Amino acid sequence: MRIIAIRPEPPGGYSTVVARFDAQITDDVALYGLALKRAPDGNFKAGAPNLRGGRSATFTASFRDHLTAAAVE
DSSP: OEEEEEEEOOSOSSOOEEEEEEEEOSSSOEEEEEEEEEOTTSOEEEEOOEETTEESOOOOHHHHHHHHHHHHO
């Protein structure tokens, strides 16, 4: 897995999203527009973007942690 690009989210508003990023998961799969959020405890957490108010994808906790670590690095 590698991060293709990361973009800071504009400041302001009520969102916990601090950045958006794109990740090459495997040679066959890339995900775009992922959200890097700051949790209430101060830790970061990666998540899939919303699609028309709903989820566009879900991840297991271990995959989310791996994705988060790659984005924070």
